[in-house]
Amino acid sequence: MKTLRSVIDWLEDRTGIESAIKHFLYEDVPASAGWHQVLGSVALFAFLTQVFTGMLLAGNYAPTPGEAYNSLRFIVTELTAGQLIRGLHHWGASLMIVIVVLHMTQVFLWGAYKKPREATWMVGTVLLLLTLAYGLTGYLLPWDNRAYWGTVVTTQIASLPPGAGPYVLRLLGSDGGSIGAITFARFYSAHVLLLPPLTFLLIAIHVFLVRRHGVAPVPEDAALPKKKFYPEQVFKDTVATFIWFAVLVTMAIVVRVPLGHVADPTDTSYIPRPEWYFLFLFQMLKAFQGPLEIVGAVIIPTLALLALLLAPFIDRGKAARIRERTGAIAIVVLAAVGWSALTARAIATTPPSTESPDAGLALIEPWQEIPADQLAAIGAFRKDNCGNCHTLGKSATGPDLAKAASQKPVDWLMTHFKQPAPNVATQLKNPELRGLAAFVTKRNDQGVKAWSEAPQAAVDGAMIYQANQCGACHKLNGVGMQTGPVLNGVADHRTREWLEGHFADPQKYSPGSTMPAYKLNSHDLDRLTSYLTAIPK
């Protein structure tokens, strides 16, 4: 203890750090200070946590289009706690908005922005804008469809101001409205290089101003002795921060963080939508069409922001008890009702997403990526009990076909398949045998993995796909014609019921379709549908 004391004394003597901390902790706060004033501290810690998790993410992240997606997928699927850290950053951003808005609401309700605290309020308003800017720029960084299409809409809105529009677009690296490598670099550099120092600076000014003017008192405080910031208020701040933290960790663990398919600019089926806290703007825009669009997109938000920024100069009445601030209460209630109504309407009127929110997280197995003819050949191998002699992975009666591709000519193989051993005959038909011959001579690593791992139901599905020659019109995993639509990722935009009904009566489900009807029994229908819906985009 004595050594510790002397180290502290040395530090105090050289830097004055101990007295600085004491000065900070033993600041006077009004007698009325309490639980309603904890939100500023929570917001500060929420920001610091975002900085921390953001730095961790950046340590395994490649900030370029495409690579960004792959590296994020690596973080969440390959790294220990990667999913958790991304969850903390993602939900931390949402909670940050909640806390910052609650903090502002509290200050607004109590009228704590009144003279001499106008500047504190205005700096806080700019901090709110910075928080939203993090949300907008961070939204693009996963580079999945959600990120890409959401940002397309954002940049289009940013291009609306007359005159300035094209320059705003160019500033965002989105000249002409396209989202690409430069847009990405601008968003990333804003998110990690421009915004954080600005935020730190403004937080420092904000906290300095809070300290300079002291925590806003209420009229009754004049008669009461002041309290110290430490330990009572610090205790309340800590408990509140802990509650926020517990909610954040729970969300990061329990609620999935979306990661869709990699951004696809040619995907016309994707319906972009903004993050939940921007939904009200998105909904409001729908009310303003044509030449009026700029009113909803630019004029109203700008006026609202100006009103917020200048609130201390608009509300010039004398400081009053919160119960007497009916005007402020009415504004908060109106804003909350309006926001909720717009948000609810936005959710209710947006069609369900065409893509599962975590489509990008599903582990893709080799059998889902090989063409149907190869998977059907695996089915033929299994159906004909070839494995009785050809054990995969070791030499048995027959050679190990997993180790090396067969070098035999196709004619030899066909004869061998028809009568593999004396008194053994095949049950397979010629097309199936030809598929098997092609597979055993040309199979690649993925094919070999699928050979031993593919679930039988999927293999059955592939055999039905081949038997019905679906590949004559459709392309799947890179093989087949394109008379009909490509079938990869069909589950993203068609339900199982739709697909099953469509096989039986294509014209009923897509009028004008040239696809013939397929009368499959219920077993085959089920297997084929399961197989097709399992093939990723």
Add this chain to the structure above:
Amino acid sequence: MEITPTRRTFYSAVIAGLGGIMTAALAAPAAAYLLIRPKSQKQSDFVPAADLSTLTVGKPEEVVFRRTRVDGWRVLNEKSTAWVLRKDEQTVVAYTPQCTHLGCAYHWDEKENNFLCPCHTSTFSIDGKVLTGPAPRPLDRYVTRIEQGKILIGTEIQKS
């Protein structure tokens, strides 16, 4: 307005306790995230590097081969080299191409009959043993296998 000493102790304990829990809850996953290796590192696999018949017994050759390597989220197919020595009809050793001192590329010095690293003039015998210079241990070796007349080189490295 003064608070009682017991209340004060309670406040301080809660502040320290909750602060500690939050710090630990952030630090532990951060450490795991930064220090634990990715889950599915590619296991060792052997790639064909050269035909055994192309090598002369007792003469090291620099063999260039292609192998697939996982680099973070990327899978690279890249050029790789090894100094391969055919010791007799059926055995080979494949030295990794870096000097064991500071990782410079060394080469076989035909005249001197040893491996020479140009950085700090470490020399190694044909068996990989250190002859002169600052190298701390003999040359590292790739695991190898011979199958149907082909030399296969694995990813695992043996140090002695």
